[in-house]
Amino acid sequence: MITTSTQVPYLSETSPYICIPEHIILKDNKIETELNNCNFENENFSIFLKILTSLANCNLHQLLSSSTKEKIYFIGEKLRIRKTSYKETPLSVSITGESILESQRRGKTRLKVMDAISEETTYTFELDHYILTKESFKNLYxxxxxxxxxxxxxxxxxxxxxxxxxxxxxxxxxxxxxxxxxxxxxxxxxxxxxxxxxxxxxxxxxxxxxxxxxxxxxxxxxxxxxxxxxxxxxxxxxxxxxxxxxxxxxxxxxxxxxxxxxxxxxxxxxxxxxxxxxx
CATH class of the missing domain: 3.10.129.10 (Hotdog Thioesterase)
Known part of the structure; x- marks a missing residue:
């Protein structure tokens, strides 16, 4: 899988932790991208998690960035990934998803990972976030x-x-x-x-x-x-x-x-x- 480190303005997590694929499409509260040369086996599964988490944070940030120009802090509340297909992991996958605001200080992102050729869903991913202002984060931590x-x-x-x-x-x-x-x-x-x-x-x-x-x-x-x-x-x-x-x-x-x-x-x-x- 080919990824690149990307700096997202006003997002508190930065490179090299944030790991964003080379080509992403962001529109409103939705995100689309592709991964090639995929390998999610064993320990590589955690690399996959890091990419999905980065995409979730990037998309939620996109939803909030129009309303604030201050640094935003996301703290994970719950993470879930589920395999929905028992076929071998495809070499190329497409990822689509959306973020929603459940309140002023809580958000959720859902992603779907699909075989890029057959479009069969292979994984679903959810991440619930706490949303903190810079001052709130500094006081809490x-x-x-x-x-x-x-x-x-x-x-x-x-x-x-x-x-x-x-x-x-x-x-x-x-x-x-x-x-x-x-x-x-x-x-x-x-x-x-x-x-x-x-x-x-x-x-x-x-x-x-x-x-x-x-x-x-x-x-x-x-x-x-x-x-x-x-x-x-x-x-x-x-x-x-x-x-x-x-x-x-x-x-x-x-x-x-x-x-x-x-x-x-x-x-x-x-x-x-x-x-x-x-x-």
Missing amino acids: KNYFEPNIVMYYDETLPESKITQINPEHQFTIAINPFTPNQCKGHFENFPIVPFVFVTSCIVKEIFNFFGSDKVHEIENLEGYPSKAIPIETQLEVDVFYQKFLQDLTYIKCEIKDSLGILYATLMINLKSKAGKQKI
């Missing part, structure tokens, strides 16, 4: 303020590993602290760990646990951030899983720090392509 400007971007993610396995369908993932350089572009001077980056670390370890031989795929993923994750914070993820069907496993992830403070909950339906799982 004043304890996250960092005066120094981050000079370079580190595209690598922190090391993660499974540290404990419980026979009662449970294991723990440890994620090393994120640095300011890894979070560059995600609220400058207020570095907050992007939820999709944490999701990427978790997804990688989940695929390692259930078998990294590409016989599994994510059928449904829902994320519920409850508290902004600070940089330099060691994370511990309690993972609970339950097999519902022969080929489907439900997974719940509670993202915490070493003190047990809950930052987010992630729920995943993991489907086995082979019809049986290695557990």
Whole structure:
């Protein structure tokens, strides 16, 4: 998939975190674009999430930009992506969607991902946003303020590993602290760990646990951030899983720090392509 970093005026999230495809069409509250050379398998799924999140933020910003020339801050309230086709991921997809305002301070974006040739829907995506003014954001996250400007971007993610396995369908993932350089572009001077980056670390370890031989795929993923994750914070993820069907496993992830403070909950339906799982 070919993408480029794009600066969106008055949007608080900037390059290199924002990842916008090369050609997009914005009109009123709607967006259209295409992705080529697609690969959404395993850890690449999180790259896909980052692109969809960037498109959602860009489109909601477009809806608001005509009424304000001040910087706008979007905080994710809920994220959901669902696979609607069990065919192999097409090489090229088209993405269409729209954003709506539910109130002055809440918005929602829905995107549909389709096979560019057959036009069959392959994924649906929803992102609910809180909308904050600059002053509201600065007051809410004043304890996250960092005066120094981050000079370079580190595209690598922190090391993660499974540290404990419980026979009662449970294991723990440890994620090393994120640095300011890894979070560059995600609220400058207020570095907050992007939820999709944490999701990427978790997804990688989940695929390692259930078998990294590409016989599994994510059928449904829902994320519920409850508290902004600070940089330099060691994370511990309690993972609970339950097999519902022969080929489907439900997974719940509670993202915490070493003190047990809950930052987010992630729920995943993991489907086995082979019809049986290695557990």
